[in-house]
Amino acid sequence: MNRIAISDVRKTFQLKPGQSVVIDGHASDRIPVLSGVDLDIRKGEFITLVGPSGSGKSVLLDIIAGLTEPSSGFAAIDGHKVTRPHQETAYVFQQYALFPWRTALQNVEYPLEVRGVGRAARRVKAQHFLSLFGLTGFEDRYPSQLSGGMQQRVAIARALSTDPEVLLMDEPFAALDAQTRDILQSELLRIWEQIKTTVVFVTHSIDEAIFLADRIVVMTARPARVKESIDVDLPRPRDIEIRNSAAFNAYRARVWDALREEVRKAQQDWALASAYNA
Amino acid sequence: MNRIAISDVRKTFQLKPGQSVVIDGHASDRIPVLSGVDLDIRKGEFITLVGPSGSGKSVLLDIIAGLTEPSSGFAAIDGHKVTRPHQETAYVFQQYALFPWRTALQNVEYPLEVRGVGRAARRVKAQHFLSLFGLTGFEDRYPSQLSGGMQQRVAIARALSTDPEVLLMDEPFAALDAQTRDILQSELLRIWEQIKTTVVFVTHSIDEAIFLADRIVVMTARPARVKESIDVDLPRPRDIEIRNSAAFNAYRARVWDALREEVRKAQQDWALASAYNA
Amino acid sequence: RAADKPEVIRIGSTAPGHLKFILYRNKKLLEQEFAKDGIRVELATFDGGGPASVAIGSGAIEFTYIGNNPSLRLGATGADVKAIGLSSWVPSNETLIVVRPDSPIQKLEELKGKKVAVLTGTVRHSTFAKALKDTGVSIKDVELLNIGIESSGPALARGDVDAIVESTGPAQKLVDAGGARVLFDAGVSGKKEWAVPHVLSVNGAFARKYPDIVARLLALDIATARWADANPEETIQIFVKETGSSEKAVRSTYSDGKFWQDPKLTDEAIRSLQGEEAFMADAGLLKGKVDYDKWIDRSYYEAAQKKLANN
Amino acid sequence: MTLATDKSTDVPPRLWWNRPAFLPSPSTLRQAIHTIGLGLPALLVLALLWEVAPRLGWINAIFFPPLSQVLAALGDMIASGLLARHIGISLERAAVGFLLAVVVAIPLGLLMGRYSLFEKLSDFLVQTLRNTSQFALLPVFILVLGIGEASKIAITFYAAVFFLLINTIVGVKSVDPLHIKAARSMGTSDWDLFRKVILPSAVPSIVAGARLGVKSSLFSVIAAEMLAAQSGIGYLIQNASLMLETDRMYAGILTLTVIGFLLNYALVAFEAQATRWRASEDKGLA
Amino acid sequence: MTLATDKSTDVPPRLWWNRPAFLPSPSTLRQAIHTIGLGLPALLVLALLWEVAPRLGWINAIFFPPLSQVLAALGDMIASGLLARHIGISLERAAVGFLLAVVVAIPLGLLMGRYSLFEKLSDFLVQTLRNTSQFALLPVFILVLGIGEASKIAITFYAAVFFLLINTIVGVKSVDPLHIKAARSMGTSDWDLFRKVILPSAVPSIVAGARLGVKSSLFSVIAAEMLAAQSGIGYLIQNASLMLETDRMYAGILTLTVIGFLLNYALVAFEAQATRWRASEDKGLA
């Protein structure tokens, strides 16, 4: 059975009074974001999601997480329709979403705390995950005292600390330096290969998308559907060197091809070619 | 004369009561972040700043922007010590920092407004910059109604709208999809070549750092100093294809070399190799 | 020698009502009298004698028509205030003592050891003490609760207090509404010597500066007192209308169509005030002593009479 | 807790901009009707209780007359024009005092919230005054300002000013530091920082203070008018209370409650308008 | 405006954790001394004015005696043990009423702030009660609760509860929706959401409400004790006022002010502790 089933999910946002958007030439106060997303994800599969900025990737993750209700259609986990956040789902947000009143350690402890894990046990576990992400010594620091990359690492540690069965990650590595990013990609794969969590990972980096995925899902421009689903047949475990392989290059070209048109569509009325008047 | 002069800048943060950090084996409640940064930036120069996560890049930009006071040393613009934000400096923050109570258009209008630009003029200008970044039709949307990438583009439009002489950018393209990122990189260079603003650009992408820069400044691990300053002698205007050139590859290797040790240092006590206990 | 005229004359009194004050208000007598000189007149009702005393003592107002207890206390502080006449000297002291309709209490002396609501330091308080003493009970043997009718009424209804000592007006209303029974009416069973005059006072500084204005006001005061006695029906109607008191209560207070409004500070009146002062000191309701020579000033009354005689 | 559904509010686009700002938008109106529909039942129960309790003798009817009787008294007072005259006077007093408080407290609060040195210099004084009952200051007001309008307005001012002040300070302090940082980086002057960044952020807190302040000003009018008044709703209530005319007394109190209630919702509507961007930010979230 | 300097607070590391939570940390103490040093001058000016104004005849000394005379009276009252007895009684009454208000208002406010349906159902009722002067409810309190302790406590309760309620609601509504989203994604139960996310976010606003509520409870004790009390500081003040013993009256008022002042700073310290993470978030920023 599929772990996650997404069936004809549509989502339309109601704008606030006074706002409007022009769609097909006439004004409307509703903005369609997802227009029939169908996607089945196997247990233990690692999916990466790519698509133009503003296409609806974050909204789709919100729906899988049970945080936003689709306007029609549904997402299901293990055959059960998602109507609220699922105990076994963890979510790393694009904007970190750490609690500013908790220290790094207390932030990582949080999901364990609400699951009733004992004080000592959760402290050990949280410390373990912080050290895993190079944050030993920063346990009692508040988010405002950490750099952007450190905050993002705390957020990932927090998501992993509950050993989730479904892991939703929204551009988790965007704020990291190149080498840390490489290390964490490898580390994420290593962890994933041990626990075989089902992962849905949004990224803007095509290299990252290929390197991590069992399957790359390319979304269309808004209103989004699944444009293409590309199986990545690269051997595992994968080494960083694999990026220089011919197979990797072929995938790069394929994803790029699928994406190019959508990004262009999304930028249809961009004025980027216009002259700059200083 | 140099547009920006940074002279022996040091910055130490005082921790909050109860917090401590272990430095060289003994506990302290002060964390040194910058330890003597010297850097001169010519008028019209495009500098990119790379360094490990948490090394102090954002803090350095804050100091140039006049938002944080160095513990010792100083930053100067046009020979005048920076003690407050400079009228001709614009700053794109790592966390967007849009005003949630203003629409996209009103956010871009903001810096014009506080400079006393008339209502009609600033509206035209703001609309121009929004269209430049593909946000036509989203003028009256509040930040909470925009995707991450859209928010970041609004933030960039806001910074450019005042034709700043010094432009500080902290990972401005991190939240963008790959192709949008490529387009905006080229577009930024095109704009820059017209107005020859002095740019200090923090990035985690080595490719981006090389593609954009006149000079790449590599920072050490915390407490940070300038490790190396690499002049990029690639012809301008640059095309996206330049990345496949041998010269580009050589720079890639050089930056990577300079960075590798620092990132390793920053990760000294990382437990990434540790076994994962699921 | 008369200084420039004042801009405004402010007169304070306490609710429910000093009769002459109410007649002024109703018939705009003072306004008419002083309008010809371009002097404004303001009539203010105070929430008790205390604030009114502060106001006149500090010069925030010029005249007061208030009870003898607060007047004596103010006199004892040595504040620059002169007693220049009487507001009234009504034999009943306008005091009723009421109990619940179903109360077993039938006689005043049965209040011994009971809870009684009375506003501390008012004329009612002193009248109650005298009435009790007359039956051989000390007021110290009664548990006094310092609350007004708006609270004591509900408390009586609940049985939290056993009796209320109040002004005739509101107390009679409570009786009329079936909420209480009269235990003791000072107007009927009270002794004449319990009654102590209420006082008309003036701010000292004002009086020294505008003696003629003070005399004119007193002249009008005398005339008003006479008018009331000459027109009893109209006076009662005005009083009832202005205060909302029950007509029955008003008639019983001013029985025989006499209103007791003559402002003259007779020796008898002063002796009565002195007696009250002694009583208050004894009951712990007064600190200090009143210097009558300093406090009482009859010169304005005399000037007023001259004015009236000349007219 | 299950997922909340998006609440569709089908508004003709752009209408909001064409409409004068002081008129409620159709969606605001629609929402108001919704709010009233849900809020009314509890009120009606209260009204019923008020009618029934005295009638059935649960509570003494002399001191707490049934609602119908109070409304009858209110009707008389309205018909005779008595109420209108006295209310007008009281509202003017409360309004002047309250507006003075707004004019003083908001700038002062912005300064105290923003500049810690300024706050430290003045905080003790403010806290001392704030913790001194206006009851206690009444004699001082009389001594300094007399018993005229000035004193009454001073009392309503004093009653409102600290609510506004404290909540303005709290509002200023809870502004996101990142927004201040961003504004400062764009060369925002101190003056613009207050107007364009701190004030919009602090509006909810300030409005909460204003809601408390309005109520307090209004109530303190009663106190002020009892002190030495010849007019005003406080005088009316006091008089009725002393004469045990409880129906008239409650009619006066009811009037005050209704006025306070209406002012409260006027402020709530103002806040909703001023924080439109925030409204239903988590639309579609459970 | 130039750049602010980092304020060094040299605290031995970890000390805060070793110390019982109820003791102020050395840095808190140090800061307190700093605050007092800066705050005192304005207070001293006020005190001087109080001493000098009556002495020079700017204000009538009989009704507003100089500070020294008031302090002498206060000294007498302290020496005789009179003050301690009456204050104890009053504080107990205020404390019981206030704590009851906390217990009622915070859960209710959390619910009203979070569930808009619940708020809509109850808001009208709450606003009606809130806008009804407690003065008006006095007869009702007496009829229902009598004139004993219950009534007095009810009055102090009523005086505090709406401040706490309104500010709790505001606090809840200003929680960052992203934090709620994150918490919900981690499977937080409604109960934990209140305890671990909404409450910590709402603390500053709730404490602001508590500061207003404490003051209001305390003041309303005066009012309550004027209603048929034979003890308590309100009774003391009332008595002194009646007897025109203004020095004793102001001594009582001063005592109340000092108590309110101290409670206020206790709450401020509590808030500082509870929002340590927020304190000087923009340290080093101008």
Ligand SMILES: Nc1ncnc2c1ncn2[C@@H]1O[C@H](COP(=O)(O)OP(=O)(O)OP(=O)(O)O)[C@@H](O)[C@H]1O
């Ligand atoms: N609450 C909302 N109200 C109105 N429109 C919204 C709302 N939330 C999202 N949208 C719109 O939905 C679209 C998709 O948003 P989403 O955040 O899912 O994009 P995304 O694919 O994650 O983009 P990015 O890569 O830039 O993060 C955007 O056009 C955005 O403006």
Ligand SMILES: Nc1ncnc2c1ncn2[C@@H]1O[C@H](COP(=O)(O)OP(=O)(O)OP(=O)(O)O)[C@@H](O)[C@H]1O
């Ligand atoms: N207010 C503060 N108090 C204490 N430490 C701070 C504070 N601000 C920053 N730091 C520390 O300073 C260091 C540098 O932070 P900075 O944000 O400049 O890093 P960065 O180089 O921008 O990293 P990233 O690439 O992850 O954004 C970090 O170790 C951080 O913990």
Ligand SMILES: [Mg+2]
């Ligand atoms: Mg997104």
Ligand SMILES: [Mg+2]
């Ligand atoms: Mg950074």
